[in-house]
Every structure is written in structure tokens, then in C-alpha cells.
Amino acid sequence: MDFRSGGHVYGLHRVIEPEGSLPQAAQRLDNETGAYDNEIVIDVHTLNVDSASFHQIVGEVGRDEVAVAQRIRSIVAERGKMQNPVTGSGGMLLGEVRALGPNYEGPVEVNVGDKIATLVSLTLTPLDLDSVDKVYLDADQVDVTGTAYLWPSSPLVRMPDDMPERLALSALDVCGAPAQTKRLVEGAERVLVLGMGKSGMICAAAARDAMGDAGLVCGFDLRDDNLVAMKEAGIVDDYRCGNAKNPVEVLELAQEMASGELFDVVINTCNVSDTEMAAILPCKDRGKVYFFNMATSFAKAALGCEGVGKDVDLLIGNGYAHGHAQMTLDLVRKFDVVRERIEALLEA
Amino acid sequence: MDFRSGGHVYGLHRVIEPEGSLPQAAQRLDNETGAYDNEIVIDVHTLNVDSASFHQIVGEVGRDEVAVAQRIRSIVAERGKMQNPVTGSGGMLLGEVRALGPNYEGPVEVNVGDKIATLVSLTLTPLDLDSVDKVYLDADQVDVTGTAYLWPSSPLVRMPDDMPERLALSALDVCGAPAQTKRLVEGAERVLVLGMGKSGMICAAAARDAMGDAGLVCGFDLRDDNLVAMKEAGIVDDYRCGNAKNPVEVLELAQEMASGELFDVVINTCNVSDTEMAAILPCKDRGKVYFFNMATSFAKAALGCEGVGKDVDLLIGNGYAHGHAQMTLDLVRKFDVVRERIEALLEA
Numbered sequence: 001m002d003f004r005s006g007g008h009v010y011g012l013h014r015v016i017e018p019e020g021s022l023p024q025a026a027q028r029l030d031n032e033t034g035a036y037d038n039e040i041v042i043d044v045h046t047l048n049v050d051s052a053s054f055h056q057i058v059g060e061v062g063r064d065e066v067a068v069a070q071r072i073r074s075i076v077a078e079r080g081k082m083q084n085p086v087t088g089s090g091g092m093l094l095g096e097v098r099a100l101g102p103n104y105e106g107p108v109e110v111n112v113g114d115k116i117a118t119l120v121s122l123t124l125t126p127l128d129l130d131s132v133d134k135v136y137l138d139a140d141q142v143d144v145t146g147t148a149y150l151w152p153s154s155p156l157v158r159m160p161d162d163m164p165e166r167l168a169l170s171a172l173d174v175c176g177a178p179a180q181t182k183r184l185v186e187g188a189e190r191v192l193v194l195g196m197g198k199s200g201m202i203c204a205a206a207a208r209d210a211m212g213d214a215g216l217v218c219g220f221d222l223r224d225d226n227l228v229a230m231k232e233a234g235i236v237d238d239y240r241c242g243n244a245k246n247p248v249e250v251l252e253l254a255q256e257m258a259s260g261e262l263f264d265v266v267i268n269t270c271n272v273s274d275t276e277m278a279a280i281l282p283c284k285d286r287g288k289v290y291f292f293n294m295a296t297s298f299a300k301a302a303l304g305c306e307g308v309g310k311d312v313d314l315l316i317g318n319g320y321a322h323g324h325a326q327m328t329l330d331l332v333r334k335f336d337v338v339r340e341r342i343e344a345l346l347e348a
Numbered sequence: 349m350d351f352r353s354g355g356h357v358y359g360l361h362r363v364i365e366p367e368g369s370l371p372q373a374a375q376r377l378d379n380e381t382g383a384y385d386n387e388i389v390i391d392v393h394t395l396n397v398d399s400a401s402f403h404q405i406v407g408e409v410g411r412d413e414v415a416v417a418q419r420i421r422s423i424v425a426e427r428g429k430m431q432n433p434v435t436g437s438g439g440m441l442l443g444e445v446r447a448l449g450p451n452y453e454g455p456v457e458v459n460v461g462d463k464i465a466t467l468v469s470l471t472l473t474p475l476d477l478d479s480v481d482k483v484y485l486d487a488d489q490v491d492v493t494g495t496a497y498l499w500p501s502s503p504l505v506r507m508p509d510d511m512p513e514r515l516a517l518s519a520l521d522v523c524g525a526p527a528q529t530k531r532l533v534e535g536a537e538r539v540l541v542l543g544m545g546k547s548g549m550i551c552a553a554a555a556r557d558a559m560g561d562a563g564l565v566c567g568f569d570l571r572d573d574n575l576v577a578m579k580e581a582g583i584v585d586d587y588r589c590g591n592a593k594n595p596v597e598v599l600e601l602a603q604e605m606a607s608g609e610l611f612d613v614v615i616n617t618c619n620v621s622d623t624e625m626a627a628i629l630p631c632k633d634r635g636k637v638y639f640f641n642m643a644t645s646f647a648k649a650a651l652g653c654e655g656v657g658k659d660v661d662l663l664i665g666n667g668y669a670h671g672h673a674q675m676t677l678d679l680v681r682k683f684d685v686v687r688e689r690i691e692a693l694l695e696a
Contacts, residue, residue: 010596010656020594022625024655025648088647107657124655155657176654246368248358277370291646291664298639298646298664299436300373306524306667307372307472308358309455309503314664316639316646319654 001099007036011151014126016080023124029080031128035149037101040110040156042093044129044146046166047072047122048173049091051197051271052294053084054140060086069132072142076129083123089294090122091140093148094159094169105152117169119325120154138348139170157325163332166346167339171332172325174199174269177292177317178206179324181267184288184315185210188264192254192282193236194244195269196221198342199292201230202328203267205335208235218257220250226341233337244270247277254282268293276301283312292317349447355384359499362474364428371472377428379476383497385449388458388504390441392477392494394514395420395470396521397439399545399619400642401432402488408434417480420490424477431471437642438470439488441496442507442517453500465517467673468502486696487518505673514694515687516677522547523676525640526554527669529615532636533558536612540602540630541584542592543617544569546690547640549578550676551615553683556583566605568598574689581685592618595625602630616641624649631660640665 007013013036015021016028023029035041049057049072061067076082083090097114110116118125129146136142150156160168181203185191191207193200196219207217219227219239227239240253254263262284268275273295280301283289289312291301301314332339355361361384363369364376371377383389397405397420409415424430431438445462458464466473477494484490498504508516529551533539539555541548544567555565567575567587575587588601602611610632616623621643628649631637637660639649649662680687 012596020596021622022595022652022655024652025622025625088645088651090651120655120657121651123651153657154655247370248360248368274369274373277373294647294650296646297436298644298649299642301646301664302642302667303437303469303471304370304372307370307468307502309468309501309668310666311668311670312666314666316649316662316664318658318660318662319650320657320659322659 001035003035003037003101004033005037007038007151009151010153011124014149024121027079029126031080031126035099035101038103038151039101039149040097040104040106041099042095042116042148042150043098044093044095044127044144044148046094046169047082047091047142047144048093048169049082049140049142050089050294051140052087053089053091055271056084056087058137063137065135065137068135069142073129073132076127081122081125081127087294092118092122092173093125094165095148107155108158110158115159115165116156117159117172118150118154118156119172119175120150121319125150139346141166155320160329167343168329170198170342170346171202171328174202175324175328176319176321177269178202178331179321179327180290180318181206182210184265184290188215190216190258190261190263191265191267192218192220192263193267193269194220194275194279195271196226196230197269197271198345200269201226201338201341202331203269204230204235205331205338209331209334216258218254220244220253229337229341233335235335235337244275244278247281250278251281263287265290268296271295273297277304280305280310280312281308283310285311288313288315290315290317349383351383351385351449352381353385355386355499357499358501359472362497372469375427377474379428379474383447383449386451386499387449387497388445388452388454389447390443390464390496390498391446392441392443392475392492392496394442394517395430395439395490395492396441396517397430397488397490398437398642399488400435401437401439403619404432404435406485411485413483413485416483417490421477421480424475429470429473429475435642440466440470440521441473442513443496455503456506458506463507463513464504465507465520466498466502466504467520467523468498468504469667473498487694489514503668508677511680515691518546518690518694519550519676519680520673522550523672524667524669525617525665526550526679527672527675528638528666529554530558532613532638536563538564538606538609538611540566540568540611540614541617542568542614542623542627543619544574544578545617545619546693548617549574549686549689550679551617552578552583553679553686557679564606566602568592568601577685577689581683583683583685592623592626595629598626599629611635613638616644619643621645625652628653628658628660629656631658633659636661636663638663638665
């Protein structure tokens with residue numbers, strides 16, 4: 001394989017417009033030029049689309065595999081990357097190392113032929129799709145044939161050999177959240193997790209793992225299926241069901257679970273908009289609210305919190321944290337129920 | 349004055365649509381019904397419009413006092429509150445207490461006739477405008493005749509008598525930022541403030557006040573007017589000028605000021621969009637990035653940070669913090685240059 005020179009450390013060489021922006025902010029990336037010498041080239045097998053993005057696409061085109069596939073192809077054709085123009089979010093991918101540029105010095109040692117997953121968002125990954133081969137409507141995943149390129153500042157991980165690829169990929173997609181949950185719950189007595197889908201379950205497991213049996217871990221979701229299983233397994237102590245778009249109701253139900261008290265840490269993993277206040281109201285004075293929900297509005301969180309006069313720290317869910325991939329895989333290995341429920345989502 | 353019963357602690361009684369939402373999230377508030385018995389009624393004299401909002405309105409209708417006044421009247425007529433439909437942000441107001449409901453138990457003691465400022469956003473303040481009387485294009489302020497209503501969870505402050513009202517109001521509008529800056533810089537050696545307008549100057553002063561002379565406080569802005577004055581006064585040690593929409597350039601200039609190092613804390617007070625990465629790139633590993641910029645995109649910050657593999661804490665600028673009003677007024681009293689530069693903006 002021939003490699004071009006001139007690749008930039010932050011991938012600026014792949015930006016078509018606007019000029020000078022970083023790849024994530026770009027309207028359009030160059031997905032046609034062959035590999036640069038500081039890049040890794042990946043044969044892409046599966047895209048794990050961000051939940052908010054997938055949800056939006058299904059809402060737009062309907063629950064139809066062919067229509068979802070077409071929409072994904074059109075987004076990638078237009079932007080050179082799988083970045084949902086409405087939600088702004090991406091996801092991650094699974095593939096196999098096709099080639100390594102001579103100047104690629106990546107974060108982990110990989111060789112040609114290794115199965116890898118990218119831990120960097122699809123919003124900044126130059127992607128060239130030949131075809132979308134299968135859509136998994138309940139797993140937010142699509143199997144594809146295509147090529148992706150990445151530079152050294154982009155985290156990736158060699159796939160573990162003790163669990164199915166699809167399971168590992170699905171868990172790794174949200175691995176920033178449990179790593180930060182572990183830090184946030186240090187010293188906390190009460191933690192509330194809003195949304196008990198994949199990231200909610202892994203965050204609850206991270207909280208339980210860090211806090212031990214003494215900590216109160218509570219869950220909230222529209223549906224109770226995962227919550228029942230999480231309570232039976234002892235990961236959450238209690239839960240309630242309701243609509244997180246109704247913050248006053250969430251506050252009342254949360255206080256029921258905490259004997260009338262508020263929570264030290266609230267983690268919002270809902271994948272819908274207008275749930276900012278549902279996370280803020282149940283948080284105690286000087287507590288921490290962690291938003292790992294791509295549908296979060298910055299302004300709604302900032303102004304809404306001021307509007308109810310609450311002095312709490314509001315944290316944006318950074319998708320990267322040191323050791324996040326390993327920690328997430330370890331949680332899936334340790335808590336059988338989390339593994340089983342994620343597998344159930346994948347098989348649905 | 350007659351008062352109605354049935355007022356809700358979080359102001360739900362003023363929400364017209366969508367039903368059940370909190371006032372900030374509401375599309376439209378009831379600004380026509382008279383006072384409830386848990387409300388304070390305010391004769392409104394001045395609106396201090398959020399900088400991003402004012403900037404957007406001027407961009408839309410042009411630098412024309414009559415057109416800006418008309419746009420503000422139309423927004424308030426449509427929504428029952430001064431919430432910019434594009435930026436989602438509001439501002440605050442200055443006025444005089446007209447009446448106190450018998451069940452109003454507010455955060456500070458006020459009496460009828462007191463001059464007060466609201467410390468809660470205009471995005472959730474029911475506002476009925478009779479007229480817009482004067483527009484101050486360079487101060488983001490308008491003098492008006494109108495009525496506002498607030499319930500007890502909404503912070504407000506009695507105006508200080510040792511400084512002009514317009515100055516106090518302008519400073520109080522951003523008082524969440526310096527209070528949180530003071531907490532964030534604890535233990536920090538190097539702080540970078542992006543944007544050196546009103547909130548940037550007060551944040552830099554808060555950082556200097558908390559860190560003393562040993563700390564390195566650096567500034568960055570498109571223009572150098574405030575930066576020169578802040579450096580002469582010893583509040584910032586060094587500064588650079590440039591466009592914060594170009595993150596790689598900001599990184600290079602920031603490193604120049606810190607002898608090639610990165611910053612423990614970066615505070616983004618720019619009032620324009622696409623400046624998330626300019627704050628993230630100069631921040632050191634495990635440092636803190638504080639966004640006090642209403643044009644911040646949640647998704648761009650979260651995904652952009654992941655995209656460059658940086659493990660930093662990303663904080664949403666909460667507009668409320670305990671003691672924020674007093675602390676901000678004290679900074680304006682202590683640092684003459686900050687007072688002078690804010691007054692210069694108001695007189696322009």
C-alpha cells in the first residue's frame with residue numbers, strides 16, 4: 001500500500017470544510033483519498049450507532065431496515081463520516097486492521113489482521129461505505145462493508161477474545177460513562193441513575209462496584225424490564241418507572257427511594273431530550289449531575305439549574321477517560337446480569 | 349392588590365405549554381394573569397439581555413435600536429418571557445418591588461419599594477412588557493416598562509447602594525461564573541481565560557484573587573483592549589489575541605504563554621459558537637474545562653474531547669452558586685480596572 005505524507009496529528013488533513021476546523025467540527029471529511037503515513041487503515045465490519053442518533057433516524061424514516069440503511073448511506077455519502085445531522089452524534093466501529101502507516105504511532109499496539117474497535121466517535125472518523133449489509137433495529141447497529149482511517153490521537157482497542165464481538169463493541173461504545181461514574185461516586189452515599197438501558201446498567205454496576213453494599217444505588221426508567229433484573233441482582237437497591245421529561249414527578253419518586261433525601265450524584269443516561277431538570281432536581285446541594293446523554297441541551301441545563309436556585313456541579317459526559325475500555329469490559333465480566341441484559345438487547 | 353391561590357413552588361402555575369414542564373422549558377408562560385399569593389411582583393425597569401442572545405438579535409435585525417426593540421417586544425409577546433428562540437438564553441432584570449404575596453417566602457428579605465435585581469434567568473421569568481423605552485447596543489441592555497412575577501425558589505438580590513445600578517446589574521448578570529471560578533482554581537497553578545469581555549474579566553479577577561501572585565493567569569480574546577488593561581493591572585500575566593474558533597491556533601498560543609505546558613483550568617467565556625475545542629486542547633490531562641458560554645454545544649464538547657483522547661472534566665456553567673452575588677460585587681469593588689472596563693462597555 002502507498003502512503004501519502006503530510007498527515008496532521010489531529011487529522012486536519014482529512015477536513016474538507018470548514019477549513020482549519022478539527023475533524024469532529026467539520027461539515028465534510030475527505031473519505032476518498034488513500035491512506036496517509038500517520039494513519040491506520042481499517043476494514044469496517046460493524047457500526048455501533050449512538051443511541052440518540054439511531055433513535056432519531058428510526059423516528060424519521062420509520063422502523064424499516066431498508067430505509068434506515070438508506071439514510072445511513074446518504075449521511076455518510078454527504079459528510080464523509082457517520083455523523084447524524086440532527087443529533088450531531090456518531091457512535092463507533094468494529095473492524096480489522098488492513099494497514100498501518102509507517103508513521104502511525106497509536107495508543108495501543110496492533111498488527112495487520114487484528115480485530116479492533118475504535119473508541120473515538122464516528123463523528124470524526126473518515127468513513128467510506130461500499131454497502132450496508134444488515135440493520136439491527138433493536139441494537140442500534142449495522143453491519144457494513146467499508147474503509148475507515150484514523151490518526152494516532154484517536155483511541156482504539158484490540159477486541160477481547162473472551163466475549164462475543166458484538167457484546168464487547170456495544171459495551172465499549174459507552175465506556176466513558178462507567179469510568180467517570182467510578183470517580184464521581186467516591187465518597188457518595190446515594191446515587192441515582194436515570195435511564196436503565198445499556199449505559200445506565202453499566203453505570204449502575206460501576207457505582208455498585210465502587211460504593212459496595214453500603215451505598216444506595218437507585219434506578220429510573222420508562223420501562224421496568226432492566227430495572228427488575230438489576231434489582232434482583234442487587235446492583236440497584238430500588239427503582240421507579242416514569243417519564244424523565246417530567247422533572248417534578250421524577251423528584252417525588254426519587255425522594256421516595258431515598259427516605260425523603262436528595263442524591264449526592266445523579267447520572268443521566270436517558271437517550272431523549274428535555275431530561276436535564278429530571279437529573280438536576282433530585283440532586284442535593286453541592287452534589288454532582290453527570291450528563292451522559294447526547295440529547296442534553298447545554299442551555300437547558302445551565303439556565304434550568306440557575307432557575308431553581310440549585311448549587312450543583314453539572315458535568316458533560318466526556319467519552320474518554322484513562323483505562324475506560326478495560327474497566328468497562330471488566331464490569332461486563334463481573335456482573336452477569338449486565339452482560340445478559342446487553343446480550344438480550346442485541347438479540348432482540 | 350388581590351392575590352390568587354394555587355401557586356406552585358417551582359412556578360408550574362405560570363406554564364401554558366407544554367403542560368407539566370418547568371417554566372424554563374416552557375414554550376410559553378402566562379404573563380397576563382395577576383399575582384399569585386406565593387409570588388413577588390416587580391415593576392421592571394431594565395432588561396440585561398444575555399450576551400449570546402443580544403448578539404444574535406443584532407445579527408438578525410441589524411445594529412438598529414428600533415429594530416432590536418421590536419424584536420424583543422415580539423419575542424416577549426409570543427413567549428410570555430424574554431427567551432431568545434435561537435440561542436435559548438435569557439438574561440436578568442432590574443426593577444422595584446411592587447407587591448409581595450402573603451405566602452411569598454423569598455431567599456432574601458425585601459420590602460415594597462426596594463430596588464432589586466433577579467438572579468434567575470429571564471428564560472423562566474413571566475414578563476409583561478408595556479413598552480421598550482431605550483436600547484443600549486453596546487451594553488446588551490434595554491430600558492423597559494413592564495411587570496414580572498417570581499416565586500420563592502428564584503434567587504434575587506437587593507441592589508447595592510455604593511455603585512451605579514447599571515454597573516451592578518451588568519456584573520450580577522454573570523455572577524455564577526466568578527463564584528465557580530474561585531472553586532475550580534483551588535490548587536491550580538495555571539489558568540487560561542478565553543474571552544475577555546465582562547464575564548472573562550470578572551473570572552480572571554476571581555482567579556487572581558484566589559490564586560494570588562504565584563498563579564499564572566492568562567487571557568485570550570479576538571481584541572486586545574480589555575486584555576491590555578487587565579495585564580497592566582496585574583490581573584492577567586500574559587495574553588494573546590486570535591480567533592477562538594481555531595482551536596489548534598489557540599493551543600499553540602496558549603502553550604507559548606505557559607512555557608510549552610498546558611493549563612490546569614480553562615474557562616471559556618466566549619459568546620460565540622464553535623469554541624469548545626479551543627478550551628479543551630490547552631487543558632492538561634485531568635484538568636478542568638469550565639464552559640460559561642451559552643453558545644456551547646453539549647455534543648461538540650463531549651465528542652470533541654473524546655475525539656482527541658483527552659481525559660479532562662467538562663463543566664457546564666451553572667448560573668447559580670451560593671454567595672455568588674456578594675462575591676461578584678466584591679470583585680468589582682476590589683479591582684478598579686474591572687469596574688472601569690465594565691463601565692466603559694456600558695457607556696459605549
